[in-house]
Amino acid sequence: MSITGKTWYPEAYMFAVTAAFSGILIVFAALTQERVERNELIFLQRAVLVAVGAAAERTPPEEISRIYDERIVAVKTDPQGRDDVDNVIEYRLMAPGSDTVEAIGVPFGGQGYWDQIRGVIGVRPDRRTVTGIYFYQQNETPGLGGEIVTEDFRGRFEDKQLAAGDQPLQIVQAGQEIGDSQVQAVTGATQTSIRLERMLNEDLRAWQARTQEGGQ
Template structure:
Protein backbone atom coordinates (compact mmCIF):
# COMPACT_ATOMS: atom_id res chain seq x y z
CA UNK A 1 0.00 0.00 0.00
CA UNK A 2 2.76 2.45 0.91
CA UNK A 3 4.67 1.57 -2.26
CA UNK A 4 1.63 2.47 -4.33
CA UNK A 5 1.18 5.76 -2.42
CA UNK A 6 4.78 7.01 -2.86
CA UNK A 7 5.36 5.81 -6.41
CA UNK A 8 3.45 8.62 -8.20
CA UNK A 9 5.03 11.27 -5.98
CA UNK A 10 8.58 10.03 -6.62
CA UNK A 11 7.83 9.57 -10.32
CA UNK A 12 6.51 13.14 -10.70
CA UNK A 13 9.42 14.56 -8.69
CA UNK A 14 11.94 12.77 -10.93
CA UNK A 15 10.10 13.78 -14.09
CA UNK A 16 9.96 17.42 -12.92
CA UNK A 17 13.68 17.37 -12.08
CA UNK A 18 14.57 15.91 -15.48
CA UNK A 19 12.54 18.48 -17.43
CA UNK A 20 13.81 21.32 -15.24
CA UNK A 21 17.37 20.23 -15.98
CA UNK A 22 16.64 20.02 -19.72
CA UNK A 23 15.07 23.49 -19.79
CA UNK A 24 17.91 24.98 -17.73
CA UNK A 25 20.47 23.41 -20.06
CA UNK A 26 18.66 24.71 -23.16
CA UNK A 27 18.45 28.20 -21.65
CA UNK A 28 22.14 28.14 -20.78
CA UNK A 29 23.27 26.69 -24.11
CA UNK A 30 21.25 29.17 -26.22
CA UNK A 31 21.87 32.30 -24.13
CA UNK A 32 24.75 33.45 -26.33
CA UNK A 33 22.75 32.95 -29.53
CA UNK A 34 19.73 34.76 -28.08
CA UNK A 35 21.92 37.70 -27.06
CA UNK A 36 23.50 37.81 -30.53
CA UNK A 37 20.06 37.79 -32.17
CA UNK A 38 18.86 40.60 -29.91
CA UNK A 39 21.97 42.63 -30.73
CA UNK A 40 21.45 42.03 -34.46
CA UNK A 41 17.80 43.12 -34.23
CA UNK A 42 18.73 46.30 -32.36
CA UNK A 43 21.46 47.11 -34.88
CA UNK A 44 19.06 46.72 -37.83
CA UNK A 45 16.50 48.95 -36.08
CA UNK A 46 19.07 51.69 -35.41
CA UNK A 47 20.25 51.48 -39.04
CA UNK A 48 16.58 51.83 -40.06
CA UNK A 49 16.16 54.94 -37.90
CA UNK A 50 19.07 56.58 -39.74
CA UNK A 51 17.82 55.27 -43.12
CA UNK A 52 21.11 53.45 -43.75
CA UNK A 53 20.59 50.88 -46.50
CA UNK A 54 22.41 47.57 -46.65
CA UNK A 55 22.19 44.80 -49.22
CA UNK A 56 23.92 42.07 -47.23
CA UNK A 57 21.79 41.36 -44.16
CA UNK A 58 24.11 38.75 -42.68
CA UNK A 59 25.01 39.19 -39.03
CA UNK A 60 28.65 39.90 -39.85
CA UNK A 61 27.87 42.47 -42.59
CA UNK A 62 25.32 44.32 -40.46
CA UNK A 63 27.69 44.34 -37.47
CA UNK A 64 30.53 45.71 -39.60
CA UNK A 65 28.34 48.42 -41.16
CA UNK A 66 26.90 49.36 -37.78
CA UNK A 67 30.32 49.61 -36.12
CA UNK A 68 31.72 51.69 -39.02
CA UNK A 69 28.96 54.31 -38.82
CA UNK A 70 27.43 54.21 -35.34
CA UNK A 71 28.85 54.76 -31.87
CA UNK A 72 27.07 54.61 -28.51
CA UNK A 73 27.56 57.32 -25.91
CA UNK A 74 25.34 57.57 -22.80
CA UNK A 75 22.41 55.62 -24.34
CA UNK A 76 22.53 57.79 -27.47
CA UNK A 77 23.56 56.30 -30.81
CA UNK A 78 25.62 58.72 -32.88
CA UNK A 79 25.71 58.39 -36.66
CA UNK A 80 28.74 59.61 -38.60
CA UNK A 81 29.62 59.43 -42.28
CA UNK A 82 33.40 59.66 -42.17
CA UNK A 83 34.14 62.76 -40.10
CA UNK A 84 30.69 64.26 -40.65
CA UNK A 85 28.17 64.03 -37.81
CA UNK A 86 24.78 63.10 -39.30
CA UNK A 87 22.52 62.59 -36.31
CA UNK A 88 21.53 60.98 -33.05
CA UNK A 89 19.18 58.16 -32.06
CA UNK A 90 17.88 58.14 -28.52
CA UNK A 91 15.36 55.99 -26.64
CA UNK A 92 11.72 56.98 -26.30
CA UNK A 93 9.26 55.13 -24.11
CA UNK A 94 5.83 55.37 -22.59
CA UNK A 95 2.67 53.51 -21.74
CA UNK A 96 0.45 52.25 -24.50
CA UNK A 97 -3.04 50.84 -24.18
CA UNK A 98 -1.85 47.37 -23.08
CA UNK A 99 1.70 47.89 -21.87
CA UNK A 100 4.97 49.71 -22.38
CA UNK A 101 6.05 50.96 -25.79
CA UNK A 102 9.79 51.39 -26.28
CA UNK A 103 11.61 52.66 -29.34
CA UNK A 104 14.22 54.98 -30.80
CA UNK A 105 13.92 58.33 -32.55
CA UNK A 106 16.61 59.62 -34.87
CA UNK A 107 17.21 63.35 -35.02
CA UNK A 108 19.52 65.34 -37.27
CA UNK A 109 22.72 66.91 -36.00
CA UNK A 110 21.11 70.39 -36.17
CA UNK A 111 18.10 69.12 -34.16
CA UNK A 112 15.65 70.34 -36.83
CA UNK A 113 14.62 67.03 -38.43
CA UNK A 114 13.35 63.71 -37.17
CA UNK A 115 15.30 61.21 -39.27
CA UNK A 116 13.24 58.15 -38.39
CA UNK A 117 11.40 56.17 -35.76
CA UNK A 118 11.38 52.51 -34.77
CA UNK A 119 9.94 50.44 -31.95
CA UNK A 120 11.75 47.68 -30.08
CA UNK A 121 8.94 46.70 -27.71
CA UNK A 122 5.17 47.01 -27.83
CA UNK A 123 2.17 44.89 -26.88
CA UNK A 124 -0.62 46.78 -28.61
CA UNK A 125 -3.55 45.08 -30.32
CA UNK A 126 -2.50 43.43 -33.61
CA UNK A 127 -4.18 45.13 -36.55
CA UNK A 128 -4.96 48.23 -34.50
CA UNK A 129 -2.41 49.79 -32.14
CA UNK A 130 0.15 47.17 -33.18
CA UNK A 131 0.25 48.92 -36.58
CA UNK A 132 2.68 51.44 -35.08
CA UNK A 133 5.40 49.02 -36.25
CA UNK A 134 4.18 49.04 -39.86
CA UNK A 135 6.07 50.95 -42.52
CA UNK A 136 2.99 53.01 -43.40
CA UNK A 137 3.02 54.58 -39.93
CA UNK A 138 6.80 54.73 -39.44
CA UNK A 139 7.49 56.29 -42.85
CA UNK A 140 5.66 59.46 -41.77
CA UNK A 141 8.54 60.16 -39.39
CA UNK A 142 11.22 59.96 -42.08
CA UNK A 143 12.80 63.42 -42.55
CA UNK A 144 10.03 65.11 -40.56
CA UNK A 145 10.79 68.83 -40.14
CA UNK A 146 10.49 69.95 -36.52
CA UNK A 147 12.51 73.15 -36.82
CA UNK A 148 9.41 75.36 -36.61
CA UNK A 149 7.54 73.19 -34.09
CA UNK A 150 6.18 74.88 -31.02
CA UNK A 151 7.90 73.90 -27.80
CA UNK A 152 7.05 70.33 -26.80
CA UNK A 153 4.75 69.81 -29.82
CA UNK A 154 6.97 68.08 -32.38
CA UNK A 155 4.51 65.36 -33.37
CA UNK A 156 0.98 66.62 -34.05
CA UNK A 157 -1.70 64.49 -35.66
CA UNK A 158 -3.72 65.78 -38.59
CA UNK A 159 -6.12 67.55 -38.93
CA UNK A 160 -5.08 69.58 -35.87
CA UNK A 161 -3.36 72.91 -36.62
CA UNK A 162 0.29 72.21 -37.29
CA UNK A 163 -0.46 68.54 -37.91
CA UNK A 164 2.46 66.71 -39.50
CA UNK A 165 1.54 62.99 -39.26
CA UNK A 166 -1.57 60.82 -39.37
CA UNK A 167 -2.81 58.78 -36.43
CA UNK A 168 -3.80 55.15 -36.83
CA UNK A 169 -7.53 54.83 -37.45
CA UNK A 170 -9.15 52.77 -34.72
CA UNK A 171 -6.15 53.11 -32.39
CA UNK A 172 -6.67 56.55 -30.90
CA UNK A 173 -5.26 55.78 -27.46
CA UNK A 174 -2.10 54.16 -28.84
CA UNK A 175 -1.60 57.01 -31.31
CA UNK A 176 -2.02 59.65 -28.59
CA UNK A 177 0.36 57.78 -26.32
CA UNK A 178 3.04 57.61 -29.02
CA UNK A 179 2.74 61.34 -29.74
CA UNK A 180 2.81 62.24 -26.04
CA UNK A 181 5.90 60.27 -25.07
CA UNK A 182 7.71 61.19 -28.28
CA UNK A 183 7.07 64.89 -27.66
CA UNK A 184 8.20 64.58 -24.03
CA UNK A 185 11.34 62.60 -24.84
CA UNK A 186 12.33 64.75 -27.83
CA UNK A 187 11.89 67.87 -25.71
CA UNK A 188 14.05 66.39 -22.93
CA UNK A 189 16.72 65.34 -25.41
CA UNK A 190 16.82 68.78 -27.04
CA UNK A 191 17.06 70.52 -23.70
CA UNK A 192 19.92 68.25 -22.64
CA UNK A 193 21.76 68.88 -25.90
CA UNK A 194 20.99 72.58 -26.08
CA UNK A 195 19.18 72.11 -29.36
CA UNK A 196 16.36 74.51 -28.58
Protein backbone atom coordinates (compact mmCIF):
# COMPACT_ATOMS: atom_id res chain seq x y z
CA MET A 1 0.00 0.00 0.00
CA SER A 2 1.48 3.39 -1.05
CA ILE A 3 1.81 6.28 1.38
CA THR A 4 -0.97 8.13 -0.40
CA GLY A 5 -3.34 5.41 0.65
CA LYS A 6 -2.70 5.90 4.33
CA THR A 7 -5.62 7.31 6.33
CA TRP A 8 -3.47 10.07 7.78
CA TYR A 9 -2.04 11.17 4.42
CA PRO A 10 -4.69 13.79 3.46
CA GLU A 11 -4.33 15.57 6.79
CA ALA A 12 -0.54 15.43 6.68
CA TYR A 13 -0.55 16.71 3.09
CA MET A 14 -2.82 19.63 3.93
CA PHE A 15 -0.70 20.47 6.97
CA ALA A 16 2.48 20.52 4.88
CA VAL A 17 0.90 22.68 2.16
CA THR A 18 -0.53 25.10 4.73
CA ALA A 19 2.80 25.35 6.54
CA ALA A 20 4.63 26.03 3.28
CA PHE A 21 2.24 28.79 2.19
CA SER A 22 2.23 30.27 5.69
CA GLY A 23 6.01 30.43 5.63
CA ILE A 24 5.96 32.19 2.26
CA LEU A 25 3.41 34.72 3.52
CA ILE A 26 5.42 35.41 6.68
CA VAL A 27 8.59 36.06 4.66
CA PHE A 28 6.67 38.25 2.19
CA ALA A 29 5.06 40.24 5.02
CA ALA A 30 8.44 40.81 6.67
CA LEU A 31 9.97 42.06 3.43
CA THR A 32 6.96 44.28 2.74
CA GLN A 33 7.00 45.73 6.26
CA GLU A 34 10.67 46.61 5.92
CA ARG A 35 9.96 48.41 2.64
CA VAL A 36 6.97 50.25 4.15
CA GLU A 37 9.04 51.42 7.12
CA ARG A 38 11.82 52.55 4.80
CA ASN A 39 9.36 54.56 2.69
CA GLU A 40 7.83 56.16 5.79
CA LEU A 41 11.30 57.21 6.94
CA ILE A 42 12.03 58.79 3.55
CA PHE A 43 8.69 60.65 3.66
CA LEU A 44 9.59 62.12 7.06
CA GLN A 45 13.15 62.99 6.04
CA ARG A 46 11.86 64.69 2.88
CA ALA A 47 9.37 66.71 4.94
CA VAL A 48 12.14 67.90 7.25
CA LEU A 49 14.50 68.87 4.43
CA VAL A 50 11.89 70.60 2.27
CA ALA A 51 10.49 72.53 5.24
CA VAL A 52 13.92 73.90 6.17
CA GLY A 53 14.90 74.59 2.56
CA ALA A 54 17.61 71.94 2.25
CA ALA A 55 15.99 69.87 -0.51
CA ALA A 56 13.34 70.08 -3.21
CA GLU A 57 10.10 68.13 -3.30
CA ARG A 58 11.38 65.97 -6.17
CA THR A 59 14.85 65.27 -4.78
CA PRO A 60 15.60 61.53 -5.26
CA PRO A 61 15.20 59.32 -2.16
CA GLU A 62 18.88 58.37 -2.00
CA GLU A 63 19.85 62.06 -2.04
CA ILE A 64 17.28 62.79 0.68
CA SER A 65 18.86 60.16 2.93
CA ARG A 66 22.36 61.47 2.27
CA ILE A 67 21.53 65.13 3.00
CA TYR A 68 19.53 64.18 6.08
CA ASP A 69 22.31 62.03 7.53
CA GLU A 70 24.96 64.68 6.84
CA ARG A 71 23.16 67.81 7.96
CA ILE A 72 20.21 67.09 10.28
CA VAL A 73 20.46 66.74 14.05
CA ALA A 74 17.29 65.57 15.81
CA VAL A 75 16.89 67.04 19.30
CA LYS A 76 14.94 64.54 21.40
CA THR A 77 12.49 65.07 24.23
CA ASP A 78 14.12 62.11 25.97
CA PRO A 79 17.79 61.84 24.89
CA GLN A 80 17.81 58.15 25.82
CA GLY A 81 14.45 57.46 24.19
CA ARG A 82 13.34 56.18 20.83
CA ASP A 83 14.34 57.76 17.52
CA ASP A 84 10.86 58.21 16.06
CA VAL A 85 9.26 61.59 15.38
CA ASP A 86 7.09 61.51 18.52
CA ASN A 87 10.25 61.84 20.63
CA VAL A 88 11.71 64.77 18.67
CA ILE A 89 11.46 68.41 19.79
CA GLU A 90 13.07 69.83 16.66
CA TYR A 91 15.25 68.97 13.67
CA ARG A 92 18.27 71.24 13.23
CA LEU A 93 19.78 71.89 9.82
CA MET A 94 23.50 72.34 10.38
CA ALA A 95 25.83 74.27 8.08
CA PRO A 96 28.25 71.87 6.33
CA GLY A 97 31.23 71.14 8.57
CA SER A 98 30.04 73.54 11.24
CA ASP A 99 28.05 73.77 14.48
CA THR A 100 26.02 76.65 13.07
CA VAL A 101 22.27 76.05 12.92
CA GLU A 102 20.88 77.27 9.59
CA ALA A 103 17.23 76.38 10.14
CA ILE A 104 14.96 74.38 12.44
CA GLY A 105 12.19 71.92 11.58
CA VAL A 106 9.35 71.53 14.06
CA PRO A 107 7.21 68.37 13.72
CA PHE A 108 3.45 68.71 14.10
CA GLY A 109 0.43 66.47 13.78
CA GLY A 110 -3.16 65.87 14.76
CA GLN A 111 -6.59 64.83 13.59
CA GLY A 112 -7.64 66.30 10.27
CA TYR A 113 -11.16 66.20 8.87
CA TRP A 114 -10.85 62.55 7.80
CA ASP A 115 -7.60 61.21 9.19
CA GLN A 116 -4.30 62.13 10.79
CA ILE A 117 -2.30 65.01 9.31
CA ARG A 118 1.43 65.08 9.98
CA GLY A 119 4.10 67.43 8.75
CA VAL A 120 7.07 69.65 9.53
CA ILE A 121 7.18 73.45 9.64
CA GLY A 122 10.57 75.12 9.25
CA VAL A 123 11.81 78.30 10.92
CA ARG A 124 14.99 80.33 10.74
CA PRO A 125 17.47 80.43 13.66
CA ASP A 126 15.57 83.46 15.00
CA ARG A 127 12.82 80.92 15.80
CA ARG A 128 10.19 83.27 14.38
CA THR A 129 10.51 83.44 10.59
CA VAL A 130 8.94 80.51 8.74
CA THR A 131 11.04 78.91 5.98
CA GLY A 132 8.40 76.50 4.74
CA ILE A 133 6.02 73.67 5.54
CA TYR A 134 5.66 70.14 4.19
CA PHE A 135 3.20 67.32 4.85
CA TYR A 136 4.18 63.67 4.88
CA GLN A 137 0.83 62.19 5.93
CA GLN A 138 -2.73 63.26 5.10
CA ASN A 139 -5.94 61.79 3.68
CA GLU A 140 -8.07 64.89 3.24
CA THR A 141 -10.60 65.22 0.41
CA PRO A 142 -8.86 65.61 -2.98
CA GLY A 143 -9.55 69.03 -4.47
CA LEU A 144 -10.60 70.42 -1.09
CA GLY A 145 -8.71 69.73 2.14
CA GLY A 146 -6.18 67.70 0.17
CA GLU A 147 -5.01 70.95 -1.41
CA ILE A 148 -2.90 71.62 1.68
CA VAL A 149 -0.12 69.58 0.05
CA THR A 150 0.04 71.81 -3.03
CA GLU A 151 2.94 74.16 -3.63
CA ASP A 152 0.49 77.06 -3.79
CA PHE A 153 -0.81 76.53 -0.27
CA ARG A 154 2.55 75.62 1.24
CA GLY A 155 4.09 78.72 -0.27
CA ARG A 156 1.73 80.90 1.75
CA PHE A 157 3.66 80.05 4.91
CA GLU A 158 7.06 81.24 3.69
CA ASP A 159 8.45 84.27 5.55
CA LYS A 160 5.49 84.40 7.94
CA GLN A 161 6.31 85.42 11.51
CA LEU A 162 5.41 83.26 14.50
CA ALA A 163 3.49 85.44 16.93
CA ALA A 164 3.79 85.34 20.70
CA GLY A 165 0.88 83.96 22.70
CA ASP A 166 -1.65 81.23 22.07
CA GLN A 167 -1.72 81.55 18.27
CA PRO A 168 1.71 81.62 16.67
CA LEU A 169 -0.05 81.28 13.29
CA GLN A 170 -3.58 81.89 12.08
CA ILE A 171 -5.23 80.38 9.01
CA VAL A 172 -7.87 82.86 7.83
CA GLN A 173 -10.59 82.66 5.21
CA ALA A 174 -10.28 84.28 1.79
CA GLY A 175 -11.24 87.94 1.69
CA GLN A 176 -9.73 88.78 5.05
CA GLU A 177 -6.69 90.98 5.41
CA ILE A 178 -3.55 88.88 5.75
CA GLY A 179 -1.11 89.83 8.51
CA ASP A 180 2.48 88.78 9.18
CA SER A 181 1.32 85.76 11.21
CA GLN A 182 -1.66 84.82 9.05
CA VAL A 183 -2.07 82.42 6.13
CA GLN A 184 -5.00 82.27 3.73
CA ALA A 185 -6.97 79.03 4.05
CA VAL A 186 -7.78 76.60 1.25
CA THR A 187 -11.06 77.68 -0.34
CA GLY A 188 -13.87 75.24 0.49
CA ALA A 189 -11.86 73.37 3.13
CA THR A 190 -12.98 75.14 6.29
CA GLN A 191 -12.85 72.11 8.59
CA THR A 192 -9.42 70.99 7.40
CA SER A 193 -8.15 74.56 7.84
CA ILE A 194 -9.54 74.80 11.38
CA ARG A 195 -7.97 71.50 12.39
CA LEU A 196 -4.65 72.34 10.74
CA GLU A 197 -4.49 75.68 12.53
CA ARG A 198 -5.25 73.98 15.85
CA MET A 199 -2.57 71.31 15.56
CA LEU A 200 0.04 73.76 14.31
CA ASN A 201 -0.53 76.12 17.21
CA GLU A 202 -0.63 73.36 19.81
CA ASP A 203 2.66 71.89 18.65
CA LEU A 204 4.34 75.25 18.06
CA ARG A 205 3.40 76.40 21.57
CA ALA A 206 4.75 73.15 23.02
CA TRP A 207 7.96 73.56 21.02
CA GLN A 208 8.39 77.17 22.16
CA ALA A 209 7.85 76.20 25.80
CA ARG A 210 10.26 73.25 25.68
CA THR A 211 13.05 75.13 23.94
CA GLN A 212 12.71 78.14 26.26
CA GLU A 213 12.76 75.95 29.36
CA GLY A 214 15.72 73.95 28.11
CA GLY A 215 17.62 76.97 26.83
CA GLN A 216 17.93 75.32 23.43
